[in-house]
Amino acid sequence: NLVDLTYDKNKDILLGTEKGWMIKYLYNNQWEDYRIYSGDNNFVAKSILVDKIDNNTIYAGGRGYNTPGAFVSYNAGESFEEITDGLPNTYINRLAISNDGNMLFAATSTGPYVYVKIHNQWYDLTTSNSPDQDFRWVEWVESEQVARFATYGRGIWDFKVESFKTDIKEDEKVIKFDVSAFPNPMNDNTKISFEMPASSYGTVKVFDIQGNEVNRLFEGNFIKGINEFNFNGDSHKGYNLPTGTYIVIASTNGYSNFVKLIKN
DSSP states (O other), rough: EEEEEOOOTTOOOOEEEETSSEEEETTTTTEEESSOOOOOOOEEEEEEESSOOOOOEEEEBBSSSOOEEEEESSSTTTEEOOOOOOOOOBBBEEEEEEESSEEEEEETTEEEEEETTTTEEEEEEEOSOOOOEEEEEEEEEETEEEEEESSSSSEEEHHHHHHHHHHHOTTTOOOOOOOHHHHHHHTEEEEEEEESOEOOOEEEEEEEESSOOOEEEEEEOOOSSSEEEEESSSTTSBOOSSSSSEEEEEEEEEEEEEEEEEEO
16 A cells, blocks of 8 residues: 655655555656565555755655664665664654755654754654644745644644754763563553653553554653553543554653553
8 A cells, every 4th residue: 555655856756655665656657666674564654755955865754663663765765774863663654854954854653853964863852842742744844944743633833943953962861761561462451661760751652553542551750760550451532442463652851662562
């Protein structure tokens, strides 16, 4: 199935597919297939984007729960490499790029992010005022020098890039942790746990395999040390979720990690 369509400066049409391929239609009436990710077939190329300056640079973003979520090709699609430093395990819904090609923006299921090319690093754009919500769309507005994001149910939000640049600190340290679940496959009292090196504000969310948030187990301050949360297999509306695969994501201070749950 096709999930995105765009074109480059040569008017070649680029298509993203559910199985991790980019398909290019050339104007000599030929199709060419390019493999974005050769590993797990669960990668979905949700968003394909051509650099506005360099026609040979192509970005791809998509489902990154148990695969890398973002890739770049510097040779017009012949090969791709992952760009995930600083990016949590999440679902990229849409990519956008600044006119000078220096900043790549990602609207993800865990918030707004920007990739700064000279740093080779993703940064969380979340502020104290922005919603803790699924971000579904993003575009770069050159006239206002802002990245404009659309959320699921919380409106449109502009992020001013100049203020973001001054906030980047070279010595900034990100809290990192691993998430576990027991038992798994789950029962009606599965325990989600992780150890925090310091107290920090964060969330614990449950997503289905399509990237939809189905429950929020916690939102508040994590304590230093072991944090534990019970998940009984219900949605936030109280009904029992169907069998299948679910992703539990714990997020704080620009870092996220996840555990995959199986419900039989």
